[in-house]
Amino acid sequence: MSEALEKIRSAFGDEGMIVGTRTFRRGGVLGVGGHEMVEVFVTDTRSRIENVRRASMSRGRQRGSESAALEETGGSPAAAVGYELLNKNLSQLRDEIHNLLSRTPGSGGFSHPFLRECYELLVSRDVEPRVADGIVREIANLRIPAGFPTPSRVAHVVRTQLAKLFAPNPPVDPDLRPRIVWLVGPTGVGKTTTIAKLAARAKINERRAVGLITLDTFRIAAVDQLQKYAEIIGVPFEVVSDPAGLQSALGRCREQKHELVFVDSAGRSQRDELKMAELDDFLAATPQAEVHLVLSSTTHARTIENIAERFSSIHYHRIILTKVDESVSMGALVGSLLRMGRPVSFVTDGQNVPDDIMVGDPERLADLVLKTKRT
Numbered sequence: 539m540s541e542a543l544e545k546i547r548s549a550f551g552d553e554g555m556i557v558g559t560r561t562f563r564r565g566g567v568l569g570v571g572g573h574e575m576v577e578v579f580v581t582d583t584r585s586r587i588e589n590v591r592r593a594s595m596s597r598g599r600q601r602g603s604e605s606a607a608l609e610e611t612g613g614s615p616a617a618a619v620g621y622e623l624l625n626k627n628l629s630q631l632r633d634e635i636h637n638l639l640s641r642t643p644g645s646g647g648f649s650h651p652f653l654r655e656c657y658e659l660l661v662s663r664d665v666e667p668r669v670a671d672g673i674v675r676e677i678a679n680l681r682i683p684a685g686f687p688t689p690s691r692v693a694h695v696v697r698t699q700l701a702k703l704f705a706p707n708p709p710v711d712p713d714l715r716p717r718i719v720w721l722v723g724p725t726g727v728g729k730t731t732t733i734a735k736l737a738a739r740a741k742i743n744e745r746r747a748v749g750l751i752t753l754d755t756f757r758i759a760a761v762d763q764l765q766k767y768a769e770i771i772g773v774p775f776e777v778v779s780d781p782a783g784l785q786s787a788l789g790r791c792r793e794q795k796h797e798l799v800f801v802d803s804a805g806r807s808q809r810d811e812l813k814m815a816e817l818d819d820f821l822a823a824t825p826q827a828e829v830h831l832v833l834s835s836t837t838h839a840r841t842i843e844n845i846a847e848r849f850s851s852i853h854y855h856r857i858i859l860t861k862v863d864e865s866v867s868m869g870a871l872v873g874s875l876l877r878m879g880r881p882v883s884f885v886t887d888g889q890n891v892p893d894d895i896m897v898g899d900p901e902r903l904a905d906l907v908l909k910t911k912r913t
């Protein structure tokens with residue numbers, strides 16, 4: 539045996555990998571006499587890695603290249619043992635890389651081609667590297683998809699995972715009469731326009747009794763826009779200037795059996811903006827209301843988080859994302875949305891009332907994130 543090992547070392551150097559040995563007698567009669575034979579099965583690492591690579595590339599060709607490799611290395615069943623061993627080593631290596639990655643989040647560099655493609659797709663859509671890393675790690679934990687990472691397979695897997703991460707919209711309590719829907723958020727993001735879209739759809743498509751209320755704490759003509767929409771849509775409209783006024787306006791909505799009341803928290807310019815404490819006072823008058831924080835998807839992710847932080851004191855329940863038609867990439871907002879952890883109730887994609895609005899379900903959000911950038 540030691541003689542055989544010496545021969546192997548001189549023939550293959552460090553690349554020789556022993557995958558099996560066996561001893562037997564040759565010659566002689568009835569097990570008497572003859573020679574003790576030693577057979578050692580050797581393979582060289584380089585061709586085996588090549589073999590594994592080829593096998594993973596094509597399931598169909600796998601068998602062919604495997605047997606070719608067997609011939610090259612002169613192996614037999616022992617070669618299969620080595621093959622398993624190598625696979626095991628590779629998966630250990632993969633685990634190690636994963637561990638390494640967990641210590642340096644955001645570095646990308648997934649070893650598996652499929653995972654690498656998933657990561658690159660997310661990053662190409664401006665998803666923060668750290669967030670992309672987490673999403674891809676989830677994909678790896680569940681099951682690395684088999685097969686070649688074609689763009690459509692990769693997109694499908696990433697889309698499914700993204701959709702799982704976005705919070706779904708909870709069902710609306712059908713017994714709430716009226717259902718009070720607040721839209722709050724910075725000036726200019728599209729609150730009034732979005733209310734007009736929602737009110738028109740509820741009134742015209744769903745034939746619901748709808749009321750509109752707007753806050754006007756500055757007694758300026760900030761109400762014009764919504765008033766015009768109210769006239770066009772054909773729904774009653776009220777302006778209130780303090781919480782007591784809001785209470786009595788809501789009382790009238792109840793008398794008139796309104797099913798749905800939208801409240802617009804006006805403020806015509808940055809300067810006019812309602813103070814958070816004032817807004818809080820108004821909201822206290824409607825404890826059962828749904829509060830939707832309206833954010834423009836054209837806003838920088840960092841600014842979005844500042845705004846969300848500023849509005850966190852008023853306990854908004856959902857997010858409305860506006861102007862996705864103007865946004866270069868929604869991917870940059872994925873991290874912010876996940877950190878905010880609220881469902882996206884609606885997404886708006888244009889100035890047209892009432893057309894440019896859609897429900898913000900998780901699959902749609904995933905599609906918006908992955909859609910190709912406009913140029």
Ligand SMILES: Nc1nc2c(ncn2[C@@H]2O[C@H](COP(=O)(O)OP(=O)(O)O)[C@@H](O)[C@H]2O)c(=O)[nH]1
Nearest residue numbers: 725726727728729730731860861886887888889
């Ligand atoms: N491109 C685009 N513009 C929008 C969208 N929603 C609103 N806008 C425009 O944004 C501007 C401000 O909207 P407005 O409703 O007055 O914002 P508010 O100050 O939050 O009430 C208006 O010119 C709207 O037409 C949208 O989804 N896409």
Ligand SMILES: [Mg+2]
Nearest residue numbers: 729730804805
């Ligand atoms: Mg407005």
